Amino acid sequence: MLCAIIMAGGKGTRFWPLSTEEKPKQFLNLLGNRTMIKMTYDRISKILPKDRIFISTTSKYKGLVLEQLKDISPQNIIVEPESRNTSACICLSNLYVKKKFNNCNVIVLPSDHLINDEKVFVDTVLEADKFLYSNDKSIITFGIKPDRPETGYGYINYDLDSSLKINKVISFVEKPNYTTALKYLNEGNYYWNSGIFVWNVNLILNLIDKYLNNTYKVLSPILELSDYECEKFINENYRLTDNISIDYGVMEKYSNISVIEGDFGWDDVGSWSSIDRYNKKDLDGNILNSSGVLMKSNNNTVLIKKKILLNNVSDLIIVETDEYIVVSSKEHAQDINLARDYM
Incomplete structure (x- = not known):
């Protein structure tokens, strides 16, 4: 059994x-x-x-x-x-x-x-x-x-x-x-x-x-x-x-x-990075869970509730919750959790 x-x-x-x-x-x-x-x-x-x-x-x-x-x-x-x-x-x-x-x-x-x-x-x-x-x-x-x-x-x-x-x-x-x-x-x-x-x-x-x-x-x-x-x-x-x-x-x-x-x-x-591996991306490698416009921007992960405009930026993580908006480079994403102690 x-x-x-x-x-x-x-x-x-x-x-x-x-x-x-x-x-x-x-x-x-x-x-x-x-x-x-x-x-x-x-x-x-x-x-x-x-x-x-x-x-x-x-x-x-x-x-x-x-x-x-x-x-x-x-x-x-x-x-x-x-x-x-x-x-x-x-x-x-x-x-x-x-x-x-x-x-x-x-x-x-x-x-x-x-x-x-x-x-x-x-x-x-x-x-x-x-x-x-x-x-x-x-x-x-x-x-x-x-x-x-x-x-x-x-x-x-x-x-x-x-x-x-x-x-x-x-x-x-x-x-x-x-x-x-x-x-x-x-x-x-x-x-x-x-x-x-x-x-x-x-x-x-x-x-x-x-x-x-x-x-x-x-x-x-x-x-x-x-x-x-x-x-x-x-x-x-x-x-x-x-x-x-x-x-x-x-x-x-x-x-x-x-x-x-x-x-x-x-x-x-x-x-x-695991979110990047398994979510659908656009032709420029962006992940966007809401509506918005991404101009000359690539390899960004955007998990937000409102419409967004990204212009000429790359390799960012942008996350919105009821309490916070967090913006980080992907290179230093591991530091996001460390920074929460200052919020």
Whole structure:
């Protein structure tokens, strides 16, 4: 049996001012006419019934989840009272799944990623799930073959000599600089780390117990509590968990991790350049979501509510919200989020 946990507690501040702490990017229509979380939920719903799909989020976003995912049962929304990094979130979510289904495989999915080929995605998920039935001590992660020296993603170094589709992970690598990313691209035995994992629920909980014993000890009593008692217990004790990522806390310490290539058109939609990659452009490379006139202007991304005139400008990002108008060069788009502290 396979269950899914969709991680939807992130604050999405890299897309400020469109994405805010009140309504982060997973709840926005950034690419198309569905929100990112709705696209993720619809995608995994193709192979799983709704009672086996869980949403992990913070108390701040529970209302947005219920508003946007009409089919989800409130009992399948796992609520963190506060953000404590991914290890606590993973532990809590998998304990909930274990309470309901005891022994199953679990796929963990970010809520705000783009996947273009849903059929290939579904086939890859099913293949990973099948692999675990004969390799239940393994963890599988989905790797994306790089097509550029991307510095915004983590990487997976894997066993290039293997002839299998599912290969041994040698190591996880943090976000590199440009020179190192180009080296990884040329060497050919590195994937981008998609952040998608498949594991057996009992295996991941045993590993958290082993490597992050405090977190497991804090949260594991919920296995014996009623739903009402769980909520009260978590609200009182969640702050005592370790504030560390699952990558640092478990993945870097466990050797039996494999990677399957996810050739399904993936993007984590984590930067303004990803908006450029997937939105329709005019003949001069401009993206414009409203009416306006662009004279001798090229390669601009304009997301506004009013009519606009651009005259003889290039490589700009122009964003309008109810509170702000932001204008930035694309070259320094990564500084937009830093500047918000001055607003």
